[in-house]
Amino acid sequence: MTMGADETTVIERDHLIGRVEEFNKQGYRLVQLHCTKVGETYEINYSFDLDYQFRNLRIVVDGQTEVPSISGIYWGAFIYENEMHDLFGIRVVGMNIDFGGNLFRTAKKNPFANPTFRGEGPCPGE
């Protein structure tokens, strides 16, 4: 099953919690959260599903902007929000379970914010 960009709605960060609450009230389940770095900004996608109908909310933030946690609405969101913090360095505030940067024990801090590859940059321990 594939979904294009049609199902994506771009919203302001300040409207995020309200829109997610609407999805929750309608019975949507949380499919996933993920982050994409586009230039110097970050697209954060919140995906939902109800009876195989897929919907996606998107906010666009810079690396310094604090993003409100939706784990108060969808308890299981903590796993994605911690992942987003650990890999991209996105500052998520209000998580129900905050691992403090220790969910993904990666050698490099926030490795997806500025990815480097073997042979192209300094590797820890080499």
Place this chain on the structure above:
Amino acid sequence: MSRRIIVPFGPQHPVLPEPIHLDLVLQDERVVEAIPSIGYIHRGLETLVAKREYPEYVYIAERTCGICSFIHGMTYCQAVEQVMNLEVPERALYLRTIWSEYSRMHSHLLWLGLFADAIGFENLFMASWRLRESVLDVLEETTGGRVIQGSCKVGGVRRDIPGETLDRMVGDLAGFERDFREIANVFLHDESIIARTRGVGVLSRGDAYHLGAMGPTARGSGVAIDLRKTGYAAYGKIHFKPVVETDGDCYARCAVRVKEVFSSIDIVRQAAAKIPEGEIEVKPKGNPNGECFSRAEQPRGELVHYVKGDGSRHLVRSRIRTPTLTNIPPLVKMLSGCELADVPVIVLSIDPCIGCMER
């Protein structure tokens, strides 16, 4: 009054083929809270889109997991095909369906063996894995690879299955089904298995849905979500019902997987009977420019591949959300309140694939 202590579980543990760590907060022998941490085998595969052109990235996508590699490759290809408006030939869609179901059978048999081993039922472990070998033999014969199949590509598949081979595969399924029925009877009716799994690690239907449980973890709790019902590949032309159990315990999750093997056998038979003649691939023209979420039903549940392209040979982003990641919050819920001795069985009951989850 008893005091609370923290017992570390993993990353190395006899029931864990791959590393995950849980801090178990105990009061006497009862788990009060379980705090997971991961990242021991994080490979950063998603960032390799910057290094591999989009047709090559199929190889990376397949290597996300050593168990359901075919479905990873297929789901990635579906996403790119959607972005590029490619119409995949029908025969290729049926072949993808057949290989997906063989992947499901081998994954479930692998899990059943590990589950039997975790319970201490070594004979059953060996019987399950012996039967799994015959599934791997078919995958090797038809794709060239037992673990990483490499048979999916953007626009279709690399290999066809000749008609006589397909007939033989269907013929062999009768013997496979007979042998599996013997194993299934043990998993479903043996007293020692029932004693170790009934009422253990219960996840309610509401929790399963709201915490994002997927696959047999969700269907074992009565949540009838199966992405194959959306009709991707050739599933829209196959008749089957999602296997659902309602007790929400380890036994129910085991029963779902046992019954799904029979369901997979039936799906392969239907697909083999309906597969049309014709081409098995179309050549992609140009480069992907756009974005797409592609979803498929892995043996462990819903798999999501997100791709975003900017018209160049390299994608801007690949995001892989695996079912194990979304089954972690339900696992935390299941473990809360359980006995320490039940932790290995409960952890195994979600069929955790850590390599897949970490990417």
